[in-house]
Amino acid sequence: xxxTLEAPMSPPGxxxxxxxxxxxxxxGAIAALRDLDLRVARGELVAVVGPSGCGKSTLLELxxxxxxxxxGTVTAQxxxxxxxxxxxxxxxxxxxxxxxxxxxxxxxxxxxxxxxxRFGLEGFERARPHELSGGMRQRVAFLRTLLADxxxxxxxxxxxxxxxxxxxxxxxxxxxxxxEEPRTTLLVTHDVExxxxxxxxxxxxxPRPGRVVADLRVAPARPRDRTSPEVQAVRAAVLAELRx
Amino acid sequence: xRALLLAVLLLAAWELYAGVGGVDALIxxxxxxxxxxxWRDRALLWDNxxxxxxxxxxxxxxxxxxxxxxxxxxxxxxxxRKAAYPLVVASQTVPIPIVAPLxxxxxxxxxxxxxxxxxxxxxxxxxxxxVDALRRADPEARKLVRTFDATRAQVFRFVEAPAALPGALSxxxxxxxxxxxxxxxxxxxxxxxxxxxxxxQAVPQLETARAYAAVVLLSALALLLFGGLSLxxxxxxxxx
Numbered sequence: 001x002x003x004t005l006e007a008p009m010s011p012p013g014x015x016x017x018x019x020x021x022x023x024x025x026x027x028g029a030i031a032a033l034r035d036l037d038l039r040v041a042r043g044e045l046v047a048v049v050g051p052s053g054c055g056k057s058t059l060l061e062l063x064x065x066x067x068x069x070x071x072g073t074v075t076a077q078x079x080x081x082x083x084x085x086x087x088x089x090x091x092x093x094x095x096x097x098x099x100x101x102x103x104x105x106x107x108x109x110x111x112x113x114x115x116x117x118r119f120g121l122e123g124f125e126r127a128r129p130h131e132l133s134g135g136m137r138q139r140v141a142f143l144r145t146l147l148a149d150x151x152x153x154x155x156x157x158x159x160x161x162x163x164x165x166x167x168x169x170x171x172x173x174x175x176x177x178x179x180e181e182p183r184t185t186l187l188v189t190h191d192v193e194x195x196x197x198x199x200x201x202x203x204x205x206x207p208r209p210g211r212v213v214a215d216l217r218v219a220p221a222r223p224r225d226r227t228s229p230e231v232q233a234v235r236a237a238v239l240a241e242l243r244x
Numbered sequence: 245x246r247a248l249l250l251a252v253l254l255l256a257a258w259e260l261y262a263g264v265g266g267v268d269a270l271i272x273x274x275x276x277x278x279x280x281x282x283w284r285d286r287a288l289l290w291d292n293x294x295x296x297x298x299x300x301x302x303x304x305x306x307x308x309x310x311x312x313x314x315x316x317x318x319x320x321x322x323x324x325r326k327a328a329y330p331l332v333v334a335s336q337t338v339p340i341p342i343v344a345p346l347x348x349x350x351x352x353x354x355x356x357x358x359x360x361x362x363x364x365x366x367x368x369x370x371x372x373x374x375v376d377a378l379r380r381a382d383p384e385a386r387k388l389v390r391t392f393d394a395t396r397a398q399v400f401r402f403v404e405a406p407a408a409l410p411g412a413l414s415x416x417x418x419x420x421x422x423x424x425x426x427x428x429x430x431x432x433x434x435x436x437x438x439x440x441x442x443x444x445q446a447v448p449q450l451e452t453a454r455a456y457a458a459v460v461l462l463s464a465l466a467l468l469l470f471g472g473l474s475l476x477x478x479x480x481x482x483x484x
Contacts, residue, residue: 064391081391087384090483091406100402101392128483148392 017042017152017184018063018079022072024209025058031209032058036072038203038212042151045178045185047195049238050205056188057084059210060154063186077184079152084160086141088129094140095125101148115143119177135166135173142174146181153185160190168226171197175223192242196234197226204241214241273453278460281453288442289454293461295438296431299355300423300465303362307419310363311370312412318371319378319404320396329375336368340426344433358430358438365426366419370412377411378404410481413473420469424462 018040025033032055040046048056061067064079080101088097095116099109116122121139129137138158145153158174159167171194178185189195195202196218204214218224218234225231255275261267262274269277282289314332317324340361347357381404389399431440439458446455 061387066387066390079391081388083384083388085384087382087388089385089403089406091409091481100389104389104392104394104398104402130483150391154391 015042016040016075017044018074018076018186020059020062020072020074023062023069023074024071025055025062025067026070033062033069033211034209035211040152040184040186042077042184043182045187045198045200046203047187047189047199047201048203048205049189049192049195049242050210051207051242052190054205054208055210056205057156059205060156060186060188063152063154077152078150079154079186080145080148080150082141082145082153082155082158084156086129086137088137088141088144090129092128093125094121094127094129094132094136097129098140098143098147100144105149112143112147115146118180119143120173133166134162135170138162138170139173142177146177146183151184153183155185155187157189158187159194167191167194172223174198179222192235192238193226196231196238197224198222202234202238204238213244214238216241270450270452273456277453278456281451282457282460285454285457289439289457289461292437292439292442292458293465295355296424296427296440296462297465299358299427299430299438300362300469302355302359303427304366304416304419304423304469306359306363307366307370307423308416311367311415311419312374314367315371315374315378315408315412316400318375320400332368332371335364338364340365340429341433344430347430348434353435357433358427358435361430362423362426366423369418369422370415373415373418374408374412377408380411381407410477413477413481417470417473420473421466423469424466428462 016039018038020036020038023033023036024031036059038046038059048059050056058067060081062069062074063076064081065076066081089100092100095112096103096109098115099112102111103109113125116125119139119142121136121143124132124136124140127136129140132140142155142158145155159170162170175198187195187198199218202214202216202218203212204216205211206213214237216234216237218231220228220230259274259276262269262272262277273281314324314328318329318332319325344357344361347360351357351360385403385407386399389403394402427438428440428443431438432444435441439462443455443458446452446458
């Protein structure tokens, strides 16, 4: 399969943005992750797929330093989380929500305003989250993530709650946004198509306890045509790994 | 509007019962008699209402300060949660009719013991509601702001405190309802003014209608304070 390769090790001299080596994490009797090895190069977008409950969210929280591994080591550049539900503050306007990381750093919320125009949110600055559609809420949540000004983004199923059409639209939007504002990105998703459309690499995790069972490179440059044979081939390969 | 209709219906039934039921007006005066007494004694009632309202408002303010303060302390400190929370609960088992005379003996006939008693019974619902609301703040949002490198104080300021506001206001609404009971008890334990004092005097003087008029005023005061809080809630807590 020409488009699917084992991911090569990063070329020498490029320091990885995220490294997991031999990581295990347990919650009481439940082992969430075991023997997990993963390297993410700077600027790479790595999509992580796996069966429900395989420790995908745990993986992101480890990257963000919200949890510590029980065994092994996690080294990561400063990372920011975009949680599964958008976690927008219902009492704050869209602008205040996006500007939250700025205000925590003691800066003005006005710093967020230019991004609203650039990312298709102009005119929604004063709207409360409940007045926004699901797609718009995710845009605000993503701007907030960008404004945290961290080199690594940890996106936890950002579009899981959206309908299929909006989801496809938001995937294109995210793709464009990341080309404008490049970041190392870990994207956890249960949507295999999303993984192969957006990921430079797709990591497949095993059922719990999660470890890496496949590491597939998606060759075509982004933005990708989701119906192209190459993309469909990787999709089939990922699905095959998931079913194994 | 529907509340008004219900009130009118109940009053009509009451009027009818008092009129044809043959109940002595000294025991159950008709609403019209109560209204008459209220109008006749308006100066007396007003003077006493002002006193009671002052005690209630001061007591509620004190309860809010103490209630929010102890809620935040309990929220932030495990030690406070273990040490102070049981005391907060225990403070509510103190029987007010027993303690009130002691406080009067201690602090005198003035306003201080009344404010103290109102504050004592009112800080509890505010504390409990606020502690629970702080604890229920969205854990995802908490996690999120920690990845923005927020300090503990910033997590409180940007996530927990605004999230707890509706709960704190609900606690304050409960407090308003019981504040008046506290003030009346306190006044009956020893005072020379206030609606509680007036109630205590009106019954043996066979001024039952006046006593009922005082109760109506107490209810009106409670409704006014409750309405004020609802207004604040609607203005500042539009999201919930």
